[in-house]
Amino acid sequence: xxxxxxxxxxxxxxxxxxxxxxxxxxxxxxxxxxxxxxxxxxxxxxxxxxxxxxxxxxxxxxxxxxxxxxxxxxxxxxxxxxxxxxxxxxxxxxxxxxxxxxxxxxxxxxxxxxxxxxxxxxxxxxxxxxxxxxxxxxxxxxxxxxxxxxxxxxxxxxxxxxxxxxxxxxxxxxxxxxxxxxxxxxxxxxxxxxxxxxxxxxxxxxxxxxxxxxxxxxxxxxxxxxxxxxxxxxxxxxxxxxxxxxxxxxxxxxxxxxxxxxxxxxxxxxxxxxxxxxxxxxx
Ligand SMILES: [Zn+2]
Numbered sequence: 001x002x003x004x005x006x007x008x009x010x011x012x013x014x015x016x017x018x019x020x021x022x023x024x025x026x027x028x029x030x031x032x033x034x035x036x037x038x039x040x041x042x043x044x045x046x047x048x049x050x051x052x053x054x055x056x057x058x059x060x061x062x063x064x065x066x067x068x069x070x071x072x073x074x075x076x077x078x079x080x081x082x083x084x085x086x087x088x089x090x091x092x093x094x095x096x097x098x099x100x101x102x103x104x105x106x107x108x109x110x111x112x113x114x115x116x117x118x119x120x121x122x123x124x125x126x127x128x129x130x131x132x133x134x135x136x137x138x139x140x141x142x143x144x145x146x147x148x149x150x151x152x153x154x155x156x157x158x159x160x161x162x163x164x165x166x167x168x169x170x171x172x173x174x175x176x177x178x179x180x181x182x183x184x185x186x187x188x189x190x191x192x193x194x195x196x197x198x199x200x201x202x203x204x205x206x207x208x209x210x211x212x213x214x215x216x217x218x219x220x221x222x223x224x225x226x227x228x229x230x231x232x233x234x235x236x237x238x239x240x241x242x243x244x245x246x247x248x249x250x251x252x253x254x255x256x257x258x259x260x261x262x263x264x265x266x267x268x269x270x271x272x273x274x275x276x277x278x279x280x281x282x283x
């Protein structure tokens with residue numbers, strides 16, 4: 001059971017930062033089509049100081065995808081990204097009733113409007129994923145930095161991997177389709193460091209917000225085993241480290257939060273497609 005008294009203490013949180021490091025065991029290929037200064041057709045991405053980077057957008061995209069899968073498997077209603085019309089709060093084709101949960105009803109930002117004081121006002125509902133990663137109507141609570149390689153540029157030899165395009169129908173190599181991928185060296189255990197900044201939670205129309213963000217982020221990261229291109233050919237395999245975790249216990253997640261995540265509210269109505277119509281009691 002959720003102990004409300006313990007949860008309330010956790011919610012008085014300001015913005016905080018999760019420091020993280022990806023240790024890439026195999027060669028990494030995070031290419032950028034327009035990069036210059038390399039002989040490769042798909043060169044590796046570097047920042048202006050010449051350091052190898054894994055872009056923030058890629059980490060964010062992968063983490064959102066993994067968190068969506070997790071939350072959906074725990075039976076929480078989740079909207080369908082990345083198309084705006086099927087995401088919160090529009091959710092074309094999905095039942096609004098399913099999403100009308102106390103933890104989804106967000107209060108209007110203070111100082112922006114006073115619509116929530118008007119009679120008949122319906123608060124916008126946003127799923128757990130949108131509350132973290134945002135959507136066209138709601139800013140993201142998570143800010144990702146690029147993951148930057150800690151190894152100095154001069155210590156990293158440029159590695160070109162030849163490849164050929166395969167014609168799937170004829171199952172032969174295509175003529176004149178030899179290409180070169182630039183990757184980081186294999187077995188170098190390159191370390192890429194960055195951070196995820198966590199802004200304070202959205203306020204709910206009633207009750208205190210549950211501090212579920214860190215639990216989801218950490219669980220989602222554990223499902224990202226590889227980044228970049230060529231994952232099926234063994235490129236970009238990695239594991240995560242949390243540099244500040246041991247010292248401060250900053251990543252300690254209270255049991256009550258895991259329990260809350262694992263106890264998604266039961267649906268009040270059945271799907272119309274099941275044939276047997278059951279009308280939900282309350283909306
Ligand atoms: Zn959503």
